[in-house]
Every structure is written in C-alpha cells, then in structure tokens.
Amino acid sequence: MIEPTERQRFLLALVVHEYARTAAPIGSRYLVEHYNLGMSSATVRNELAALTEMGYLRQPHTSAGRVPTEEGYRYFVGRLLQETHLPETLRHTIAHQFYQMGNDVDQWMRLAASVLAHQSRAASLVTAPHPEKARLKHIELISTRGRQVLMVLVIVGGEVRQRLMTLSEPVPQDVLSAAADSLTRQFQEMDAEAIRQARVELSALERDVLDWVVEDLERAESRIAGEIYLDGLTNVLAEPEFASSEEARRALRVLEERSRLQDLLARTVLATGTVGGVQVLIGGEGTWDELRQSSVLLAQYGVPGLAIGTLGVLGPMRMAYGRTISVMRFLSGLLSDLVAETLAEGD
Amino acid sequence: MIEPTERQRFLLALVVHEYARTAAPIGSRYLVEHYNLGMSSATVRNELAALTEMGYLRQPHTSAGRVPTEEGYRYFVGRLLQETHLPETLRHTIAHQFYQMGNDVDQWMRLAASVLAHQSRAASLVTAPHPEKARLKHIELISTRGRQVLMVLVIVGGEVRQRLMTLSEPVPQDVLSAAADSLTRQFQEMDAEAIRQARVELSALERDVLDWVVEDLERAESRIAGEIYLDGLTNVLAEPEFASSEEARRALRVLEERSRLQDLLARTVLATGTVGGVQVLIGGEGTWDELRQSSVLLAQYGVPGLAIGTLGVLGPMRMAYGRTISVMRFLSGLLSDLVAETLAEGD
DNA sequence: TGTTAGCACTCTCGAGGTGAGAGTGCTAAT
C-alpha cells in the first residue's frame, strides 16, 4: 500500500475526525470552509482523489463526499492517531468513584462498564478479573438440609465458587467442617493438576469432595473470562448506521451470544492492531461478518499471573478512537491497580 | 365500557390473533377469506365498526383494517385469552435440560432466560431466587494477604455473599476460623434485626465482623431482586414496530437501566391484570412512557417465605400472549420446584 | 330485525418523474 504524503495524512485524519462527528460524507468544500487549510478546494479535491486511489477513502456514490475505508481507519489508528488527553478532573472523578466503592469487585465491574459506555458513547463490556491458573485457597462445606451440602470454594486471587452437592447419606456439620479443614490444609495453593497427582490417604467423603473441587478448579481455568458485564447497548442503537435495526441486531447479537463473545475475547491476545495495549478490530477484520459496520476495541487489565480481565467497546466504525482508547487505557490502569492492591497486598 | 356480544368477542380475539401474526391491520374481507365465519364481510364490517366504537379496536387511517387498542388487549388478556397448551414433548425437553444441569443456580437462571426468550421470541428477564428475609446460615473468614480478610456469608436459602475487608492488624487464620465458628454458632438462623438486638459478649474482632455481617444481611434484604439475567434483547429489534430503532432504544433502556428495572419489578406484587399468576402490563399502563408500544409480562416463582424470584418478558404489544403466558407459568412451576427441592429438602 | 350485496368514497402506498444541490474530475490559466 502506497504511503501518503504528509499533507494527505493530515487530510485523512481530518476526514476521519469530521466523519466521526457528522456521520455524513465529507466533501472538499466542507473542509476548506471549516478549517484554515491554506489551500483551495480544488487542491483538496486532488488530494482526496489520491487518497481514494490509494484505498484509504471511498465515495458512497459518484457525487458524494469521502468516507474512510476500513484501510483508512487502520492507517489512522495505527499511524495518525494522537491520544486524547483526558482532563485531570475527569480522571479524578472516575478514580474517586472507584475508591469510594470499597472492595466490592461486583460494583467495580458495574462501574467500569458504565463509565466506559458513557465515555465512549458505545456499548461496553467488562469481564471480572479471572485467575489464569486456578489455585485452591480454601474449602468450606456447609450442611444445608438432609443430604445436601453447599461447597464454597475460594480460589487464590479471590474468586469464590459455590456448588450444591447431594451426598449418599447425611453427614453432620462437624464432620463436614473437619473434612473441609483437612482438605484445605493438604491442598492449599495447589492447582487442579497438582491436586489430581498428589494422591493422599483420604476418607470416602473427602475423596468425593475433592473430585468436585478438582472439577470446579478446572472449570474456573477453562473459562476464558470471569463474569461478563455489559452496558450501553442502547447507545449503539442511537447511531445512524444502526438505524436500520437489522444491522444493529447483528452487531448486538455478538455481545448477547455467549459463544461469539468468547470467540471475540479470545482474540484479545492475538493482536491485529495494537495501540498502547488496546486492540482495535475494525469492521470485523474479515472474520466476524456481523461486525462489518462496527469496530471493537479490547484491552486487558489486571496482574499477569494472578488475575486478568478484559475491557471492550463495541461501536460504529466511525467511533471516536482517540477518546475511547484513552479512556480504556485509563480504566485499565485503574482496575489493574485495584486488582493489585486488593489481591496482592503484602506480597 | 360496553360489553361486546359473543360474536364481537370472537371477532376481537380473531383480530388480536391475526394481528399478532401478521403485524398488519386486519380487514373484514381478510377475516372472511381466512376463516369459515358463516357470515359476509359486510356483517363483519358492522361488528368491527361496533368494536371500534366501543374502543377495543382502532383504524390507523380511514381506509385501513383494524388494530387492537390497549383496551382491546386488556379485554383480550383478561377475558378472552385461552391458555395455549404446551406440547408435552416441549415441556419434557425443557424440564430435562434443567434437571441435567445439576444444582447450579447460575446455570438455571441462564437457561430459564434463554428458554423464555426463545419461546416468546421477545426479550426475557430472570432474577435469581432471593430470600425475603435474610437469615444467617454460615460465616467463614479466610485470610488472604496481610490484613485482608475475605468474608464469605451464606444465607439461609443458599445465597452466598462475599466481601473483602481490611483489619487494623493481621490476624492468623486459626483465630479467624475460631471467630467465624463462634459467630456462626451464636447467630445461626437469625436475621439482621435479631442479631443487632441479641447483644452478646464478643471480642473486638468478632464485633467488627458482626457489623459487616449485619450490614450485608440488610443489603441482601433490601435488594428487591437477586442477580438479573437478560436474554433475547435482539429479538425485539426484529419486530417491525421497533424497526425505527428509536422506539427500540426506549424500550430496551428499561431493561438496561437498573433503576427503571427495579421500578418495574416492584410492580410484580401490585397486580394490574393477572392471569394465573402472570401479570400483564400493556403499553406501559400509563406509567412507563418508554413502554408505550410494548407489553411486559411478569411472574414470580419460588417458595414464599424462603426465596422468590421473578420472570419477565418484554415484547411488542401484539405479542403472542397465550403462548408466552403458558411458557411463563410452566417455567415458574419448574423453577419453584427446583428451588423447593434444592433449598428445602428434608424440611 | 339481522344479514348481505353493491357501490361510492377515502386513504395509503409505490412507481415514475423532476429539479435543486452537492460534489466531483478535468482543463486551462497562473
């Protein structure tokens, strides 16, 4: 792909920016009238024609203004984008809200999704911090009624899993507690595999419980993300490109259907275009047909090796990349700090 | 409001049914041609005119067919609706899926939302079973790092709440366990109020923990519902009345915004129109402007006094009420059984 | 008295036509 000249890059950025604002094709005259370009519309026309030739812009029809192509956006995001600086007051307000919230992960996630949706004016997604390797922290067994036992499993990193199991016969609470204690002591800090290999003398009850524990740990590991929080879905419905509702439907289905979401999240690691830790998928990148009109930004947060989560934004392809990326980086940092402080204090 | 004749009722039901199917105004000729009515279109015309006069039908414009009014729907739902019988095989399949899922409440909720969305072809909502009165079942304290302690609180009924707290100084795990045990023994089966009144000799640590426990129990009680599961949001985008996307936006916002949702759920008890335990809110009932074009069905499930949850469906006003209500009643029964079996076995 | 055939009337909806306006590419002059 041919490299545009300095002036062409400038104009490309201008078109991207204006198109994001107005959602209408941008013409040469419009640019000259709204910016002090120091050149005439004819010159701009020539440059726009060149950019169109190169594949960065296109015309919806012969006599319309220009609109960025996917390639145009990629070039813009990869080379031209300059980070928007978030006002200090905004950073402050947001951080304050998080710290005011105490130590409730659930609330953090909800807040993060909300902030992200508002600031980007698009649909947002946040996954709860999730351990890469699930190591046992604590087992608790609580007799509920009859043969039913509630098993509470705490994983290193703070995730709590619960499960109701039915034993073959009733077991008194003190026996359950003793079993839980014993298992906790023996297998603390171990992951599923280690537990499975470390064969130790166990009672029938303990063996049963341990099977459940291993299964649960494995399940925790196999999940690609923790709980998923969505917000701002209706934001994308407000965008003109999704007015047809059919396009909106396709795009939002990606967020609603678990399997497709997993698919998308899996992509977080295999970067296509990365800007300061934020991955930018433009127009579905040829893989996701439902996202032909949309862009998805993904970023990770957390402490590698301990627990990581994902931030995501889904919006129209003409979204405000600069601002959104800034917000995502800021939030990612903030959440990483929170995770670090909460889970690793005293390490 | 004037009472329609038998024949008028029949025709009203027909119009409601056909309009739900086709989403297009229903004319007299159409009815005569598609049903063996034993009367001519002129007669039907007269009757439709009468129903229009009474306020049960309306014409979008002078020369269009008839469409049910809100009043028409209310009359239909309240007096004319006959329950659709769900095929035995379908009931079986659904029940089977639930029982196959083991004892995982999270999965049940997800499945319930999914089934409800699919069967009603609308947006569905399910809240997790939630105790009316939060009574303590079990406390567990787990030292994580340094002064951080994870408190796991089990509420009678099976709900588990977790919370991270920071102590003023590090406390070894065995002391924490002892405190948790002691507190569990002393306050088991008591609710927040009882605990607050039952002043007992406590250590400083125990007192701190107990404060958190009380607060958490109160928080659990004050919430009007457990965790909320949504599904099928994109279903409503497919309906022609929401093609404009603006209407869709308004309606879906009700589900997205927590406060409005609470508002709506609070209505579950104060029935407006009830059909076999399913409440039907048509066109926002004058209270929710965003739902002017929509209907919302709500039903409760669970074991009163132990734990209850809510099922909900949001769809276009012309939704298939018969089928949706049947599905909701079936699901409500199923979930109630599951809750009863799971939480109250041996009672 | 209730039902029905017939008919004039009204209204929507889509097809087809038209003109203003926007934006272009090209050419020739600077």
Added chain:
DNA sequence: ATTAGCACTCTCACCTCGAGAGTGCTAACA
C-alpha cells in the same frame, strides 16, 4: 504545483397519480 471555472453525475426531497384495499352507507332480502 495550485487554482478558478465549468460541465457532468448522482442523490434526495418532492411531486403526481393510479392501483388497491378497506371502509361506511343504502337498499334489498330472509
């Protein structure tokens, strides 16, 4: 290399208009 000027193209909003659907009314009929 830049720019003014201009012919050209295409969309879009706005018409008109006729087909079609559905109505309400009237008069005949059982």
